[in-house]
Amino acid sequence: MKKIGVAILGLGVVGGGxxxxxxxxxxxxxxxxxxxxxxxxxxxxxIERIEAxxxxxxxxxxxxAEAVLNPDVQAVVECIGGVELARRYVLAALKAGKTVxxxxxxxxxxxxxxxxxxxKAHNAGLYYEASCVGGVPIxxxxxxxxxxDEITSLMGVxxxxxxxxxxxxxxxxxxxxxLAKATKSxxxxxxxxxxxxxxxxxxxxxxxSSLAFHTKVSPQKIFRESLGGVTKEDIEDGCRxxxxxxxxAIGRRAHAGLELHVHPAFIKKDHPLANVAGDLxxxxxxxxPVGEVMLLGKGAGEMPTAGAVVSDLIFAATHGEHRYSPYxxxxxxxxxxxxxxxxxSAYFLRVNAADEAGMLSKISAILGxxxxxxESIFKTAKEDGTAKLxxxxxxxxxxxxxxxxxxxxxxxxxTVESLIRVAD
Amino acid sequence: MKKIGVAILGLGVVGGGxxxxxxxxxxxxxxxxxxxxxxxxxxxxxIERIEAxxxxxxxxxxxxAEAVLNPDVQAVVECIGGVELARRYVLAALKAGKTVxxxxxxxxxxxxxxxxxxxKAHNAGLYYEASCVGGVPIxxxxxxxxxxDEITSLMGVxxxxxxxxxxxxxxxxxxxxxLAKATKSxxxxxxxxxxxxxxxxxxxxxxxSSLAFHTKVSPQKIFRESLGGVTKEDIEDGCRxxxxxxxxAIGRRAHAGLELHVHPAFIKKDHPLANVAGDLxxxxxxxxPVGEVMLLGKGAGEMPTAGAVVSDLIFAATHGEHRYSPYxxxxxxxxxxxxxxxxxSAYFLRVNAADEAGMLSKISAILGxxxxxxESIFKTAKEDGTAKLxxxxxxxxxxxxxxxxxxxxxxxxxTVESLIRVAD
Numbered sequence: 001m002k003k004i005g006v007a008i009l010g011l012g013v014v015g016g017g018x019x020x021x022x023x024x025x026x027x028x029x030x031x032x033x034x035x036x037x038x039x040x041x042x043x044x045x046x047i048e049r050i051e052a053x054x055x056x057x058x059x060x061x062x063x064x065a066e067a068v069l070n071p072d073v074q075a076v077v078e079c080i081g082g083v084e085l086a087r088r089y090v091l092a093a094l095k096a097g098k099t100v101x102x103x104x105x106x107x108x109x110x111x112x113x114x115x116x117x118x119x120k121a122h123n124a125g126l127y128y129e130a131s132c133v134g135g136v137p138i139x140x141x142x143x144x145x146x147x148x149d150e151i152t153s154l155m156g157v158x159x160x161x162x163x164x165x166x167x168x169x170x171x172x173x174x175x176x177x178x179l180a181k182a183t184k185s186x187x188x189x190x191x192x193x194x195x196x197x198x199x200x201x202x203x204x205x206x207x208x209s210s211l212a213f214h215t216k217v218s219p220q221k222i223f224r225e226s227l228g229g230v231t232k233e234d235i236e237d238g239c240r241x242x243x244x245x246x247x248x249a250i251g252r253r254a255h256a257g258l259e260l261h262v263h264p265a266f267i268k269k270d271h272p273l274a275n276v277a278g279d280l281x282x283x284x285x286x287x288x289p290v291g292e293v294m295l296l297g298k299g300a301g302e303m304p305t306a307g308a309v310v311s312d313l314i315f316a317a318t319h320g321e322h323r324y325s326p327y328x329x330x331x332x333x334x335x336x337x338x339x340x341x342x343x344x345s346a347y348f349l350r351v352n353a354a355d356e357a358g359m360l361s362k363i364s365a366i367l368g369x370x371x372x373x374x375e376s377i378f379k380t381a382k383e384d385g386t387a388k389l390x391x392x393x394x395x396x397x398x399x400x401x402x403x404x405x406x407x408x409x410x411x412x413x414x415t416v417e418s419l420i421r422v423a424d
Numbered sequence: 425m426k427k428i429g430v431a432i433l434g435l436g437v438v439g440g441g442x443x444x445x446x447x448x449x450x451x452x453x454x455x456x457x458x459x460x461x462x463x464x465x466x467x468x469x470x471i472e473r474i475e476a477x478x479x480x481x482x483x484x485x486x487x488x489a490e491a492v493l494n495p496d497v498q499a500v501v502e503c504i505g506g507v508e509l510a511r512r513y514v515l516a517a518l519k520a521g522k523t524v525x526x527x528x529x530x531x532x533x534x535x536x537x538x539x540x541x542x543x544k545a546h547n548a549g550l551y552y553e554a555s556c557v558g559g560v561p562i563x564x565x566x567x568x569x570x571x572x573d574e575i576t577s578l579m580g581v582x583x584x585x586x587x588x589x590x591x592x593x594x595x596x597x598x599x600x601x602x603l604a605k606a607t608k609s610x611x612x613x614x615x616x617x618x619x620x621x622x623x624x625x626x627x628x629x630x631x632x633s634s635l636a637f638h639t640k641v642s643p644q645k646i647f648r649e650s651l652g653g654v655t656k657e658d659i660e661d662g663c664r665x666x667x668x669x670x671x672x673a674i675g676r677r678a679h680a681g682l683e684l685h686v687h688p689a690f691i692k693k694d695h696p697l698a699n700v701a702g703d704l705x706x707x708x709x710x711x712x713p714v715g716e717v718m719l720l721g722k723g724a725g726e727m728p729t730a731g732a733v734v735s736d737l738i739f740a741a742t743h744g745e746h747r748y749s750p751y752x753x754x755x756x757x758x759x760x761x762x763x764x765x766x767x768x769s770a771y772f773l774r775v776n777a778a779d780e781a782g783m784l785s786k787i788s789a790i791l792g793x794x795x796x797x798x799e800s801i802f803k804t805a806k807e808d809g810t811a812k813l814x815x816x817x818x819x820x821x822x823x824x825x826x827x828x829x830x831x832x833x834x835x836x837x838x839t840v841e842s843l844i845r846v847a848d
Contacts, residue, residue, distance in 0.1 A: 021572065021713050028574055032638045135714050137569030144568060145561030147742075148445060148734035150452055214456045272720055275699040289445050290559050290731035293721040296696055303713035310572035310713075318571075320745040 001030060004317050005040035005072040007098075008079065009064060009089055011049045014103045014130065015042075015079030017306025019053050025310075035317045037310075041067035043080075068093045075125075075313055078102040087111050094118040094126065099322075101312040103130035103305055109203050109219060112210075116324050125322040127312035132204045133158050135304025136297040137311065138283045142211040143323070149287035151212045153252040155423060158204045160279040160299040161188045161195035162227050162247035167277050169232055170244075187279050187300070198224040198262040201249045208283065209251040209260055211325060215337040217251075217260065223341070225263035234418050237390045238266045238348055240378060244274040248423055257338030265423040266348050346375065346422035347393045347401060351408070352415045355387035363389065366411065370404040372396040392422060425454060428741050429464035429496040431522075432503065433488060433513055435473045438527045438554065439466075439503030441730025443477050449734075459741045461734075465491035467504075492517045499549075499737055502526040511535050518542040518550065523746075525736040527554035527729055533627050533643060536634075540748050549746040551736035556628045557582050559728025560721040561735065562707045566635040567747070573711035575636045578675040579847060582628045584703040584723040585612045585619035586651050586671035591701050593656055594668075611703050611724070622648040622686040625673045629686060632707065633675035635749060637682055639761040641675075647765070649687035658842050661814045662690045662772055664802060668698040672847055681762030689847040690772050697847075770799065770846035771817045771825060775832070776839045779811035787813065790835065794828040796820040816846060 006022060008015050022029075022037045030036050041061045044050055050060055061067035068076055068089065076093040078100060080086050086107045093100050095118060102108065108115070108128045119126040129139045133156070157163050161182050168178035179196070182188050194200040202222040209217045227247050235245050243266035252259045267274045272294045276282040281299030286292050298304040316322070353359050364374055377391040393401075401419070408414045430446060432439050446453075446461045454460050465485045468474055474484055485491035492500055492513065500517040502524060504510050510531045517524050519542060526532065532539070532552045543550040553563045557580070581587050585606050592602035603620070606612050618624040626646040633641045651671050659669045667690035676683045691698045696718045700706040705723030710716050722728040740746070777783050788798055801815040817825075825843070832838045 017713070025572070025574060025713075029572075033571060135717065137565055137717070140569040141561055141565065144735075144739055144743075145564040146731070146735060147457060147738045148449070148453075148731045150449060270699075270701060272699065272704075275694075275696065277694060280696075289441070289449075289727035289734075291722045291725070291728050293559065293561070293719070295717070295719055297717040298715045301715070304715050307570070307572045307714035311568075311570060314571045315568055318747060319568075319743050321743065323742060 002035045002317060004035055004037050004074050004313065005070070006037055006075050006077060006313065007041040007043070007061070007067040007070060007073040008039060008077045009043045009067065010078070010080035011042055011044035011053060012079060012081065013302045014305045014309065015044070015077065016049060016053055017302040018077050018079065018309045019055065021303070021306045021310050029314065033314050033318055035314060037313065040072040041070045043067045064089045065092065068096055068098065073098060075099040075101060075316060077309055077313070078104060083107050083110055090115060091118055094122050094124045097122050097124050099125035099127070099316045101127045101130070101309050101316070103309055105131040105203055105207065109206055112325070113216065119322065120324060123322065125316045126324065127316060129312050130305045130308035132207050133281045133283065133299045134301065134308055136281055136283065136295050136299065137308070138208065138295050139211060140311070140315070141295060142208070143325070146285065146287070146290050146293060149285070149290040151253070151285055151287035153250070153286045154208060154212045154283065155273060156205065156208065156249040156281070156283040157246055157273055157276045158249050158281050158283065158299060159195050159198070159201045159247050160281055161192065162201070163276065163281070164279045165227065166245055166247060169235055174232060175228070175230060196228050197226050198247070201247070201262045205249040205251060205260060205262060209258065212251060212285065213253060213258055215258070217258070217337070221260055221339050223261040223263070227264055230264050230420070231418070234350070234420060237350060238420070240390070241348070241376060241392055242269050243267060243348070243422065244269055245420070246273060250423065252343070254340050254343065256340035259340045259343040261343060263421055265421045267423045342397050342399050344395045344397045346395045346424065348418070348420045348422055349391050349393065349416065350418040351389045352386050352417055353389065354413045355381050355385055359387065362411065363414065366407045367393065367404055370400045370407065372400055372404055395424070426459045426741060428459055428461050428498050428737065429494070430461055430499050430501060430737065431465040431467070431491040431494060431497040432463060432501045433467045433491065434502070434504035435466055435468035435477060436503055436505065437726045438729045438733065439468070439501065440473060440477055441726040442501050442503065442733045443479065445727070445730045445734050453738065457738050457742055459738060461737065464496040465494045467491045488513045489516065492520055492522065497522060499523040499525060499740060501733055501737070502528055507531055507534055514539060515542055518548045519546050521546050521548050523549035523551070523740045525551045525554070525733050525740070527552070527733055529555040529627055529631065533630055536749065537640065543746065544748060547746065549740045550748070551740060553736050554729045554732035556631050557705045557707065557723045558725065558732055560705055560707065560719050560723065561732070562632065562719050563635060564735070564739070565719060566632070567749070570709065570711065570714050570717060573709070573714040575709055575711035576677050577710045578632060578636045578707065579697060580629065580632065580673040580705070580707040581670055581697055581700045582673050582705050582707065582723060583619050583622070583625045583671050584705055585616065586625070587700065587705070588703045589651065590669055590671060593659055598656060599652070599654060620652050621650050622671070625671070625686045629673040629675060629684060633682065633684055636675060636709065637677060639682070641682070641684065641761070645684055645763050647685040647687070651688055654688050654844070655842070658774070658844060661774060662844070664814070665690070665772070665800060665816055666693050667691060667772070667846065668693055669844070670697060674847065676767070678764050678767065680764035683764045683767040685767060687845055689845045691847045766821050766823050768819045768821050770819050770848065772842070772844045772846055773815050773817065773840065774842040775813045776810050776841055777813065778837045779805050779809055783811065786835065787838065790831045791817065791828055794824045794831065796824055796828055819848070
């Protein structure tokens with residue numbers, strides 16, 4: 001029986017979960033994996049957490065160095081959070097030749113090059129499934145499940161908070177009510193802005209795109225648009241065209257380079273991503289030769305995330321060698337990759353205009369002059385003499401749509417009330 | 425650069441696909457995986473296949489032994505199909521210490537013990553992702569993605585044909601029309617009965633359950649019910665209760681043992697499996713600590729299946745050691761596992777009865793005497809003096825439902841027109 005001593009740095013939600021899982025399922029892992037995991041050391045300043053989890057006193061290290069350098073420890077779980085301290089501790093563990101498993105998305109997004117280099121240099125393992133879409137084994141799948149695939153696009157519902165908000169809004173809540181519910185239920189990040197503005201999703205998209213497209217992407221390269229502007233009316237209008245509204249993270253290999261964007265997007269109701277509801281997450285891959293693959297699960301939470309950490313521990317313990325990210329681009333981030341900023345999408349557009357003869361032709365002429373064709377259109381006359389027009393365009397470049405918006409503004413009597421991308 | 429010479433036994437749909445993928449993506453695998461795959465040997469009696477694929481003459485072996493024992497070959501892809509010959513060839517390759525990747529479901533279901541033993545004894549690798557739900561990396565996920573999970577249930581839409589038929593029936597086709605469409609489109613197994621009667625799905629469920637529940641299951645232990653009996657009326661009736669009809673494969677760890685069944689089943693419309701349409705496949709896992717995870721993709725087809733074979737080849741080439749199925753039960757199949765035959769489900773029931781006072785009470789009394797409670801009920805009066813009753817029961821044991829059916833038959837004037845399980 002292989003014995004693996006584990007040190008857990010930080011007994012917060014995830015670290016505490018890892019302690020519970022390793023303790024509760026110890027027998028199970030011995031039986032099914034042939035590995036005996038014991039928690040040999042924990043680092044946690046809050047005595048109440050140590051007591052609540054029932055960690056034996058003699059397993060509590062007085063500092064990180066003591067835990068990491070403990071000769072009974074072969075694997076270090078980093079759940080401290082933050083970036084700079086975590087980086088220092090992870091580097092220390094890797095330099096001591098220990099396997100490191102981390103749930104720290106910011107750390108991996110920012111320092112994965114440096115950490116992988118250190119891991120390779122010291123023949124140590126570095127694993128981070130839990131750092132991205134917690135309970136969904138998407139990193140393992142990208143590394144070891146669909147490696148035969150030249151992935152052409154990756155689409156994700158990877159903000160549980162945003163998805164929860166949209167699900168509430170479909171149920172009749174306003175954006176503000178839905179956000180309040182999400183905050184109250186505790187599923188938001190400490191600062192909900194990271195969810196609503198897409199910075200958290202962009203971080204995850206950077207990490208997943210790096211693996212899917214075999215390059216290194218920094219979150220700064222990712223176009224973001226807030227979920228904040230969407231309304232119940234948008235959701236209802238899109239529904240008439242057969243769409244559901246999702247907050248999507250999209251990475252796509254296009255002719256001009258990688259297109260990476262996070263924004264609200266309509267998606268056909270029968271697309272597998274359209275039915276990912278509540279706080280579930282999902283990642284949908286398209287490639288050659290595999291075609292389409294989707295993984296769905298809980299994106300966060302104590303137990304799903306702790307489970308991902310432990311799956312990494314088992315992988316490291318049961319596979320002899322360490323394996324790193326298969327980046328073709330092994331220099332510094334972004335250096336060798338072309339990023340396309342002017343990507344193309346179909347658009348949903350809601351326009352209010354004076355309901356008079358020639359209005360439709362005026363609107364379609366403006367779009368036409370910008371090279372934008374209309375796919376389908378609804379018109380509703382209002383009592384105040386104006387009309388509401390909702391329309392779906394054919395795929396058009398961002399630049400073309402910006403030009404059209406400027407022309408609408410200049411034309412007068414035409415107000416663009418809503419503009420939302422449509423994913424294909 | 426690691427060099428791996430590959431032999432492909434059989435250039436049928438899958439074997440031919442593997443040849444195409446390895447040839448077309450060779451550069452890509454060199455760049456992203458650091459492995460140079462070359463097809464060193466093929467065995468295929470049909471010259472026209474060899475010519476169509478453009479295999480160089482000098483790579484065509486005159487027999488299997490020549491291909492397998494070729495010193496330039498490190499990995500053997502078995503796509504011959506059938507069982508006994510394939511078994512002999514795979515054993516020969518394993519005994520020569522070669523990695524074997526197979527897409528042969530029947531072979532693995534029937535002989536995995538013997539093959540794994542031979543693989544271990546000769547330090548050879550044995551991989552079979554492609555044998556089960558082709559383009560969905562579910563075997564890798566069970567082995568190396570959610571290993572921390574004590575899986576409590578596994579539900580799958582794993583018959584592409586059955587799912588395609590049900591999707592057509594939702595679109596208005598009768599069962600017969602839908603089956604004819606499926607046969608015409610070429611997605612059925614050579615004998616569509618294997619799809620309709622669930623023998624093919626049972627084979628897959630046996631394999632997946634073996635991995636998910638860390639035991640060894642033979643398909644004979646699996647309860648099966650044909651898709652053949654379902655009607656458009658069933659689908660419409662279930663819809664009123666908020667259900668969609670799927671052909672489900674279910675494995676569940678219950679108190680009395682493993683419950684394994686394949687049958688038509690209603691499932692709530694908002695369940696992720698309910699929206700798996702057309703020829704897509706999906707497997708939905710529930711466990712502790714990970715919670716719920718679903719994988720979705722193409723279950724069959726040349727390219728998805730060939731992609732799965734090549735992902736296995738890459739896994740074997742990039743991971744130093746070989747890893748086998750983590751069966752706790754390492755003796756012969758089924759010996760140490762308890763199987764529960766009397767499993768519990770909720771039921772959908774359509775009953776036709778004389779529309780007279782006391783009829784409802786009579787029906788509910790019969791169910792009640794068998795310990796079956798009613799969850800919800802619709803009644804529709806008909807012009808011929810009878811009434812149609814559709815109802816959903818609370819979870820009830822198979823045995824109880826059989827007893828109730830006997831009582832209905834004995835009571836007279838009550839015809840059970842349809843009885844379909846409801847998955848939770």
